Amino acid sequence: MRPPPHILVVNGIKVRRPVFLLGAPHSGADLLARALKRSPGFHVTMGRSCVAHVVYAFARRPSITKGTGAARVLRDAMAESWQVWPGACGECADACREAGGVTGKGPCVSTGTVTRFGDASSDLIYSASVLLQAFPDARFVQLIRDGRDVAADMLADPACLAWFKPVMLSEDTEFPNPFLGVKRDEHRDQWKGMATAGKCALRWRSAVRLSAQLRRDLPDDQLLTLRYEDLVLKPTDAVAALSSFLETRVSKVALYGRRTPRVGSWRARLRGDDLQMIEKVAREELTRLGYSN
Structure with a gap:
């Protein structure tokens, strides 16, 4: 019962x-x-x-x-x-x-x-x-929200940036790790060496994937x-x-x-390399959500 x-x-x-x-x-x-x-x-x-x-x-x-x-x-x-x-x-x-x-x-x-x-x-x-x-x-x-706008705000937020220090992936970190957007242990070193913009994109990508899962699991x-x-x-x-x-x-x-x-403020705030990295990491989700333009 x-x-x-x-x-x-x-x-x-x-x-x-x-x-x-x-x-x-x-x-x-x-x-x-x-x-x-x-x-x-x-x-x-x-x-x-x-x-x-x-x-x-x-x-x-x-x-x-x-x-x-x-x-x-x-x-x-x-x-x-x-x-x-x-x-x-x-x-x-x-x-x-x-x-x-x-x-x-x-x-x-x-x-x-x-x-x-x-x-x-x-x-x-x-x-x-x-x-x-x-x-x-x-x-x-x-x-x-558009992942590029999210990343632009995260890059200007010290509280968010604190989570991206290499020490955050300690030896006892569990994988997959949705919080940091890291799927497997073998990606640990890749994450540590990734540009901060890429880490922002990983966090956004992981969050919207969880959102999609909730959409499938919960009733309207x-x-x-x-x-x-x-x-x-x-x-x-x-x-x-x-x-x-x-x-x-x-x-x-x-x-x-x-x-x-502002909506679309990433256009004035993201440098070329950062934008390229974000769009590379999150391209699939940006496209699926209609943020590819």
Whole structure:
């Protein structure tokens, strides 16, 4: 007999249909998180350390996710992240505080108004299967963006670049390693000697392949795929699709009046060698997703 589903209660509120935002780095999850954080009833967190530690442990050592306790560990991390208490926002990342319009230590929400929970921490996509085990009724929204624009932003982001140091592939690194986009152990030295632009392309390629797998595995009522380009150029349509999918009103006000990376900015930002490397590594996925021009 199948065991009854675990019911998580946070601050006296039952966690039902939590929302998780997924995508490669700099694919726009932060923009959607901003919209959800400012929508009635939502409590959305981003980058809390309790979640980040678990997510990166799973990302670097995929075998951990196969254990029976992985779902419990991630569920507990989310529960801690969603706790609402007077100093809660003081432990949040700057991006989360800014997205929520928080100027003090918080909290950014009142427990009396919260009806839905969500998380938009970086690299959640590598824990998607565990999130589904932990929250079988979860809703997933994944963002797809031109890999060349993603790589251009990653090359300007010290936090992303830190993952590309050769030491990141230690002797106990597991393969295949979706987080770094490395398939086999024999590719270790090749990765270490690869230009940083190529490593950015590998991470994007790996993330969009995981997105494609989710599209095949999850039913339409649990997964929505949005393009960054539509989010920026057609925010009203994108938010309407999101509102329909989540069956709730999502604020689009937070998407206006912000400086966001322009669509196609890679044309002015990527040098010839970097662009050539990115397009070589990710050509198949760029073409499949319609980003070949």
